[in-house]
Amino acid sequence: MFIEERYQKIVELLKEKNSVRVSDLTEIFDVSESTIRRDLQDMEEKNMLKRTHGGAVSLSSRNFEPSFKEKETSRHSDKVRIAKVAAKLVGDGDSIIIDSGTTTLELAKALNAKNITVITNSIDIATILWEKEDMEIILTGGTLRKNTRSMVGQLSENSLRNFKVDKVFLGTNGITLKDGLTTPNLTEAITKRTMMESGDKVYVLSDPSKFGVVNFAVIENLKQIDAIITTDEVEKQILDEFQNFGVRIITS
Amino acid sequence: MFIEERYQKIVELLKEKNSVRVSDLTEIFDVSESTIRRDLQDMEEKNMLKRTHGGAVSLSSRNFEPSFKEKETSRHSDKVRIAKVAAKLVGDGDSIIIDSGTTTLELAKALNAKNITVITNSIDIATILWEKEDMEIILTGGTLRKNTRSMVGQLSENSLRNFKVDKVFLGTNGITLKDGLTTPNLTEAITKRTMMESGDKVYVLSDPSKFGVVNFAVIENLKQIDAIITTDEVEKQILDEFQNFGVRIITS
DNA sequence: TCGTTTTTGCTTATTTATGATTGTATTACG
DNA sequence: CGTAATACAATCATAAATAAGCAAAAACGA
Numbered sequence: 001m002f003i004e005e006r007y008q009k010i011v012e013l014l015k016e017k018n019s020v021r022v023s024d025l026t027e028i029f030d031v032s033e034s035t036i037r038r039d040l041q042d043m044e045e046k047n048m049l050k051r052t053h054g055g056a057v058s059l060s061s062r063n064f065e066p067s068f069k070e071k072e073t074s075r076h077s078d079k080v081r082i083a084k085v086a087a088k089l090v091g092d093g094d095s096i097i098i099d100s101g102t103t104t105l106e107l108a109k110a111l112n113a114k115n116i117t118v119i120t121n122s123i124d125i126a127t128i129l130w131e132k133e134d135m136e137i138i139l140t141g142g143t144l145r146k147n148t149r150s151m152v153g154q155l156s157e158n159s160l161r162n163f164k165v166d167k168v169f170l171g172t173n174g175i176t177l178k179d180g181l182t183t184p185n186l187t188e189a190i191t192k193r194t195m196m197e198s199g200d201k202v203y204v205l206s207d208p209s210k211f212g213v214v215n216f217a218v219i220e221n222l223k224q225i226d227a228i229i230t231t232d233e234v235e236k237q238i239l240d241e242f243q244n245f246g247v248r249i250i251t252s
Numbered sequence: 253m254f255i256e257e258r259y260q261k262i263v264e265l266l267k268e269k270n271s272v273r274v275s276d277l278t279e280i281f282d283v284s285e286s287t288i289r290r291d292l293q294d295m296e297e298k299n300m301l302k303r304t305h306g307g308a309v310s311l312s313s314r315n316f317e318p319s320f321k322e323k324e325t326s327r328h329s330d331k332v333r334i335a336k337v338a339a340k341l342v343g344d345g346d347s348i349i350i351d352s353g354t355t356t357l358e359l360a361k362a363l364n365a366k367n368i369t370v371i372t373n374s375i376d377i378a379t380i381l382w383e384k385e386d387m388e389i390i391l392t393g394g395t396l397r398k399n400t401r402s403m404v405g406q407l408s409e410n411s412l413r414n415f416k417v418d419k420v421f422l423g424t425n426g427i428t429l430k431d432g433l434t435t436p437n438l439t440e441a442i443t444k445r446t447m448m449e450s451g452d453k454v455y456v457l458s459d460p461s462k463f464g465v466v467n468f469a470v471i472e473n474l475k476q477i478d479a480i481i482t483t484d485e486v487e488k489q490i491l492d493e494f495q496n497f498g499v500r501i502i503t504s
Numbered sequence: 505t506c507g508t509t510t511t512t513g514c515t516t517a518t519t520t521a522t523g524a525t526t527g528t529a530t531t532a533c534g
Numbered sequence: 535c536g537t538a539a540t541a542c543a544a545t546c547a548t549a550a551a552t553a554a555g556c557a558a559a560a561a562c563g564a
Contacts, residue, residue, distance in 0.1 A: 002271055126375060126396060142393065159407055
């Protein structure tokens with residue numbers, strides 16, 4: 001078996017399982033650990049995978065597929081449900097803004113409208129959309145915030161001011177009646193606010209854990225929002241309060 | 253049996269088995285190893301297969317897209333060498349622009365100056381730099397060009413005009429004395445030109461295969477360039493011509 | 505026919521792929 | 535928090551595969 005064939009096979013294995021172990025690969029190919037390590041090193045240089053202690057993971061899985069643990073802890077299934085509802089709001093030919101965030105990332109995956117224009121400040125969302133056909137993708141630019149992999153700051157806001165889109169899909173870290181939408185980072189809050197100003201309709205995607213949470217930086221009060229998309233796990237009483245306040249609630 | 257017939261037969265074998273060994277082919281055709289190697293070398297140049305140590309594998313099964321990853325593997329070592337030289341030009345505290353491209357991607361990997369600011373229009377470069385410490389990363393924004401994974405267009409140029417950096421590192425698809433720097437896409441050419449205007453020093457990273465090549469869209473003539481970084485594989489005579497023209501050449 | 509070009513095989517020095525070994529780094533666990 | 539277990543990089547030796555140069559054979563054209 002040639003090196004090139006091993007590479008192919010490793011790529012295939014990564015597609016199936018998202019990760020491979022050095023020890024398994026030595027058995028599969030019947031070669032030494034040195035050889036496998038060299039293979040992985042080579043493949044990492046060629047951007048074919050990401051090495052880890054003990055083996056390697058596929059690049060896409062690293063960025064987009066939440067690991068097993070993450071899925072358990074961070075309400076992944078809620079986010080997928082919310083994203084599917086949000087995706088239905090996007091019609092063929094729409095232009096939309098998608099904010100960075102884990103829930104909005106799911107929205108990007110779920111999008112299936114034809115011929116749409118998407119503006120985003122998230123590198124991960126751009127990478128997801130990159131593989132879809134029939135779509136114009138515009139990135140806002142800006143300073144890269146490393147922990148959210150999003151572009152924020154003045155540059156980002158300047159770009160956003162060039163556009164008026166049909167719909168804006170925002171993520172948030174906290175949402176209450178009194179303080180509205182909040183997030184831990186001021187710069188990010190300002191970017192989100194600019195996004196709201198660039199859209200006709202503004203939707204907030206929020207899993208149940210965000211309700212009642214207040215963070216440092218206020219994005220905007222609820223009056224500017226057209227609807228909050230969440231799941232029916234949120235207590236009915238809380239949702240009613242929001243609706244009485246004039247905010248539309250869409251549950252999945 | 254004619255050479256062409258051997259070629260055909262090898263292609264057939266590759267379709268069946270996905271890989272062929274030099275040793276098997278010598279038996280099948282009853283010729284020497286030298287002959288088989290020459291055949292494979294020829295066929296690789298004609299993009300009929302991919303050589304490996306010991307034989308060859310078929311292209312189709314390997315990678316369905318000869319786009320980005322494929323480009324990366326061709327002349328990869330050249331690119332790494334060039335990138336290392338370029339990386340040395342970056343000093344602590346510098347602000348630089350890095351253009352999109354496979355060679356400049358290697359530069360991003362090789363960067364090791366402290367406390368620098370990097371402006372780029374490449375998602376892949378941003379992703380590489382994302383893991384490094386001590387670095388501010390600014391993305392230009394713009395429309396996503398799918399085959400180069402870069403941001404181009406008006407938005408990109410507007411962003412770039414906000415900055416004056418110490419050094420600009422550009423990729424190119426072709427470089428000649430007469431036509432200067434050229435690339436196949438007009439929009440991308442304009443973005444590159446804007447980058448040049450935003451920098452004090454402009455360096456072009458070019459592997460040897462780009463010399464003498466002219467593409468559709470002219471980026472800029474050579475007068476605007478401070479130096480071309482390449483390898484010593486380029487014929488001395490050609491490099492001399494460039495130097496006589498007033499362009500500094502840095503080889504690795 | 506003769507000189508030229510192409511194709512081929514052989515030889516040798518070089519490169520590549522691999523496994524083993526050793527000391528070091530990272531992770532897991534009590 | 536410290537220690538054992540595991541994984542790692544770096545280095546070396548070796549065998550296989552390769553590139554490059556040369557010479558012979560075959561094909562070709564005038």
